[in-house]
Amino acid sequence: MPRIAIVFLTFLAGVASRRNKVLLVSMDGFRWDYVSSVPTPNLDRLAGIGTRADYINNTFCTKTFPSHFSVATGLYEESHGIIGNVMYDPVFNETFNPKTMDSKWWNGGEPIWITAVKQGLKSATYFWPGSEAEIRGLRPTLYKKYANVDIRVQIDNVTDWLKGDIDLAVMYSPQPDKAGHTYGPSAPELKEKVQEVDLAVGFLLDKLEEKNLSSKVNLVLTSDHGMTEIDFQKKRIEISSLVNLSDIIRKSDKGPLMHITPVEGKLESVYQALSKSDKMTVYKKEEIPEFWHYKNNRRVMPILCVADEGWSVVWDKDDLINKTDRGNHGYDNRLSSMKPIFYAAGPDIRKNYTTPPFLSVDIYSLLCSLLDIDQASNNGSYERVRNFVVKQGKTAGLSNDSGRLSISSIMALVIVLLFSFVCKKS
Ligand SMILES: *[C@@H]1O[C@H](CO)[C@@H](O)[C@H](O)[C@H]1NC(C)=O
Ligand SMILES: *[C@@H]1O[C@H](CO)[C@@H](O)[C@H](O)[C@H]1NC(C)=O
Ligand SMILES: *[C@@H]1O[C@H](CO)[C@@H](O)[C@H](O)[C@H]1NC(C)=O
Ligand SMILES: *[C@@H]1O[C@H](CO)[C@@H](O)[C@H](O)[C@H]1NC(C)=O
Ligand SMILES: *[C@@H]1O[C@H](CO)[C@@H](O)[C@H](O)[C@H]1NC(C)=O
Ligand SMILES: *[C@@H]1O[C@H](CO)[C@@H](O)[C@H](O)[C@H]1NC(C)=O
Ligand SMILES: *[C@@H]1O[C@H](CO)[C@@H](O)[C@H](O)[C@H]1NC(C)=O
Ligand SMILES: *[C@@H]1O[C@H](CO)[C@@H](O)[C@H](O)[C@H]1NC(C)=O
Numbered sequence: 001m002p003r004i005a006i007v008f009l010t011f012l013a014g015v016a017s018r019r020n021k022v023l024l025v026s027m028d029g030f031r032w033d034y035v036s037s038v039p040t041p042n043l044d045r046l047a048g049i050g051t052r053a054d055y056i057n058n059t060f061c062t063k064t065f066p067s068h069f070s071v072a073t074g075l076y077e078e079s080h081g082i083i084g085n086v087m088y089d090p091v092f093n094e095t096f097n098p099k100t101m102d103s104k105w106w107n108g109g110e111p112i113w114i115t116a117v118k119q120g121l122k123s124a125t126y127f128w129p130g131s132e133a134e135i136r137g138l139r140p141t142l143y144k145k146y147a148n149v150d151i152r153v154q155i156d157n158v159t160d161w162l163k164g165d166i167d168l169a170v171m172y173s174p175q176p177d178k179a180g181h182t183y184g185p186s187a188p189e190l191k192e193k194v195q196e197v198d199l200a201v202g203f204l205l206d207k208l209e210e211k212n213l214s215s216k217v218n219l220v221l222t223s224d225h226g227m228t229e230i231d232f233q234k235k236r237i238e239i240s241s242l243v244n245l246s247d248i249i250r251k252s253d254k255g256p257l258m259h260i261t262p263v264e265g266k267l268e269s270v271y272q273a274l275s276k277s278d279k280m281t282v283y284k285k286e287e288i289p290e291f292w293h294y295k296n297n298r299r300v301m302p303i304l305c306v307a308d309e310g311w312s313v314v315w316d317k318d319d320l321i322n323k324t325d326r327g328n329h330g331y332d333n334r335l336s337s338m339k340p341i342f343y344a345a346g347p348d349i350r351k352n353y354t355t356p357p358f359l360s361v362d363i364y365s366l367l368c369s370l371l372d373i374d375q376a377s378n379n380g381s382y383e384r385v386r387n388f389v390v391k392q393g394k395t396a397g398l399s400n401d402s403g404r405l406s407i408s409s410i411m412a413l414v415i416v417l418l419f420s421f422v423c424k425k426s
Pocket of ligand 6: 333357358
């Protein structure tokens with residue numbers, strides 16, 4: 001008798017715990033091939049217990065806010081609307097910067113932490129672009145205001161949350177991006193920082209094990225973009241040397257790309273003048289390549305200048321002239337140097353496996369599947385990631401079966417109740 005009861009209870013527990021938890025981590029600016037320039041034993045350990053890709057393809061432009069919001073929403077920039085770290089919106093007649101939390105800028109996309117709370121799960125964020133904004137009227141169950149925090153404190157806290165009742169935890173770390181900007185992607189200082197980040201990955205894997213989360217939490221670790229060598233002194237394209245600056249009424253961003261709005265009637269002449277530079281490609285808005293999925297947004301200005309790799313578009317001879325950064329990103333997402341890393345491991349992830357590269361917009365769909373929740377409409381494809389999802393005892397593929405899940409839970413509960421009733425009687 002007790003043995004049968006145990007079988008039933010195990011069955012019930014199995015049904016009730018069918019949904020595993022998810023931890024999404026981003027290491028800003030972790031270029032896909034850093035791992036081949038310096039030993040990263042902890043990322044190797046992660047690869048051994050899970051799946052890795054050599055790289056994934058991110059979205060354009062390859063900047064922190066746009067790329068992270070594409071990961072979180074599964075949408076291209078033109079659809080989620082965060083088309084730069086800085087931007088101007090002609091309807092709002094306002095500019096956006098990374099500190100802007102006003103919902104109206106963010107409502108274009110539904111990030112995973114909102115998709116989760118909408119469907120009754122609990123989500124918590126320890127930094128991520130957009131995580132401090134109310135989006136479509138909702139917020140994560142728990143979120144933190146951006147600050148300078150030791151990554152180990154973050155890891156300790158997010159794993160505690162997952163040990164508690166949080167279903168989805170999201171975490172962002174500003175390294176190794178900062179070191180990449182300061183020293184450049186090939187510098188010894190960058191390599192040191194990458195090893196430091198790798199040690200933090202080891203700390204994370206240890207914490208997951210210590211807190212008995214390894215069999216319950218699917219970890220997805222990625223980054224937003226890569227990094228390339230720049231030279232603000234020697235590789236600069238000065239707009240003032242190409243056009244009369246009074247022909248331009250507005251500009252936004254600089255470095256790898258610059259948005260420009262010419263004064264009325266000057267579009268053609270400004271476009272022609274800028275096009276004389278052989279170190280950047282100048283697009284009229286409607287000519288921006290379709291494959292960037294970037295142009296169909298009002299925040300993209302009539303002219304977009306995209307610098308060649310390593311070059312910087314600046315306003316005039318003083319602009320950025322004394323800035324000593326050796327690395328930058330934001331360039332064409334087809335460039336190898338712009339591509340991010342991808343790792344995943346957990347109960348529903350294939351072990352010791354290398355997946356073919358896929359797109360950063362597919363990650364949203366992956367997360368929804370791991371969490372067994374319905375996705376908001378997005379530009380990703382679950383087909384490109386399903387090869388490394390191994391959900392035991394679950395229907396493979398898109399799991400929009402939460403209805404069926406709860407019915408089977410209720411049935412199991414009824415069976416157990418009936419059974420214990422019979423036990424008591426006898
Ligand atoms: C936009 O805002 C600026 C001040 O920030 C103001 O001078 C300008 O008139 C506004 N433009 C429109 C069209 O409202
Ligand atoms: C986060 O972790 C640190 C120790 O690493 C601890 O002192 C702090 O109380 C934790 N905070 C939360 C909110 O859990
Ligand atoms: C993890 O599980 C082991 C064995 O099942 C147990 O001894 C230990 O106390 C658990 N640790 C935590 C933090 O729950
Ligand atoms: C730039 O344009 C302004 C206004 O059209 C004009 O006054 C000025 O002379 C021009 N400067 C040069 C260097 O052509
Ligand atoms: C750049 O540095 C030089 C030398 O220190 C200085 O003379 C110049 O004014 C600086 N330029 C700008 C734009 O800050
Ligand atoms: C990723 O981008 C490269 C170009 O950088 C392209 O050749 C490749 O086909 C892309 N992969 C996928 C899965 O789209
Ligand atoms: C992982 O796979 C490789 C071959 O692809 C094999 O040599 C290695 O032993 C495997 N490691 C583990 C931990 O299974
Ligand atoms: C991306 O998804 C959004 C939302 O479903 C859709 O409006 C847009 O057309 C999609 N973009 C592409 C290129 O398919």
